[in-house]
Amino acid sequence: MPGQRKRKRQQRAGTSADPGDGHWQVVFETQDELEWRTHLRDLRARPERIDAAGLRIDTLCGRLTHPTTYRLSLFMSGPAGDPGPDRDSP
Structure with missing residues (x-):
């Protein structure tokens, strides 16, 4: 498949080698392509x-x-699973 070597290289040099170092949080999700393109343009x-x-x-x-x-x-x-220091601190 075209671009597979580049994709693998980017994954190896990614943000985090260990999944325990962080996680991906969804910040925007839609099923409307026009809304998607508008959000990316604004970003x-x-x-x-x-x-x-x-x-x-x-x-x-x-x-x-x-x-x-x-x-x-x-x-x-x-x-x-870490809520962070500002959430529900006793």
């Missing part, structure tokens, strides 16, 4: 720089029973 137009290595764009291809879904995830450091 690119922001004045602050976004680290592309910490973003993951997924297109979940659908069939008749499941429509196509577009998803944007952000890499969050720390384990997925």
